[in-house]
Amino acid sequence: KAGVTQTPRYLIKTRGQQVTLSCSPISGHRSVSWYQQTPGQGLQFLFEYFSETQRNKGNFPGRFSGRQFSNSRSEMNVSTLELGDSALYLCASSLQGRSGYTFGSGTRLTVV
Amino acid sequence: SQQGEEDPQALSIQEGENATMNCSYKTSINNLQWYRQNSGRGLVHLILIRSNEREKHSGRLRVTLDTSKKSSSLLITASRAADTASYFCATDPRTSGSRLTFGEGTQLTVNP
Numbered sequence: 001k002a003g004v005t006q007t008p009r010y011l012i013k014t015r016g017q018q019v020t021l022s023c024s025p026i027s028g029h030r031s032v033s034w035y036q037q038t039p040g041q042g043l044q045f046l047f048e049y050f051s052e053t054q055r056n057k058g059n060f061p062g063r064f065s066g067r068q069f070s071n072s073r074s075e076m077n078v079s080t081l082e083l084g085d086s087a088l089y090l091c092a093s094s095l096q097g098r099s100g101y102t103f104g105s106g107t108r109l110t111v112v
Numbered sequence: 113s114q115q116g117e118e119d120p121q122a123l124s125i126q127e128g129e130n131a132t133m134n135c136s137y138k139t140s141i142n143n144l145q146w147y148r149q150n151s152g153r154g155l156v157h158l159i160l161i162r163s164n165e166r167e168k169h170s171g172r173l174r175v176t177l178d179t180s181k182k183s184s185s186l187l188i189t190a191s192r193a194a195d196t197a198s199y200f201c202a203t204d205p206r207t208s209g210s211r212l213t214f215g216e217g218t219q220l221t222v223n224p
């Protein structure tokens with residue numbers, strides 16, 4: 001079966017712009033989580049969506065938002081980009097959450 | 113902030129040797145999971161151990177969990193050059209809903 005697909009793979013944006021990242025989970029998986037990975041802070045949880053509802057949220061400012069569609073595909077949006085938002089953004093899907101997750105290859109965002 | 117701490121931060125061994133990585137965490141957990149990451153790519157789920165389990169095996173991997181000490185270890189036996197990667201432990205805390213809290217990771221290098 002197809003894995004978790006994240007698009008785009010790479011992105012370069014300018015400070016102040018906004019960006020939307022996309023994640024298509026494994027077919028049948030209803031839980032989609034987002035993580036930010038940076039050299040300084042490591043892997044940090046952003047939020048989790050389950051059946052179109054945000055079920056859990058990490059400690060990130062309101063500039064970071066997300067949503068999930070009825071087909072379980074998810075998007076995350078970062079507004080008013082800052083240099084510190086440069087990171088690898090990883091999406092993970094699971095059947096119900098609270099079990100092993102399948103991660104996508106990530107979107108590497110560079111803010112200049 | 114990261115709940116887990118991993119030890120060592122870096123490990124370099126020869127092919128055929130065993131590699132042991134340790135992880136400590138701070139809160140009660142539902143389960144603990146180990147992931148591998150190659151060169152800033154996506155995370156690959158290796159193994160999940162539930163809080164009521166003490167040891168689990170999968171191929172060349174052996175994971176132990178000591179909930180009284182809030183620690184886990186991952187043993188990779190008969191290592192191969194292809195095992196070179198970063199290894200992360202991730203806990204699913206009881207109190208935080210469906211999310212993972214990652215350790216800082218161990219960079220394993222297996223020399224041919």
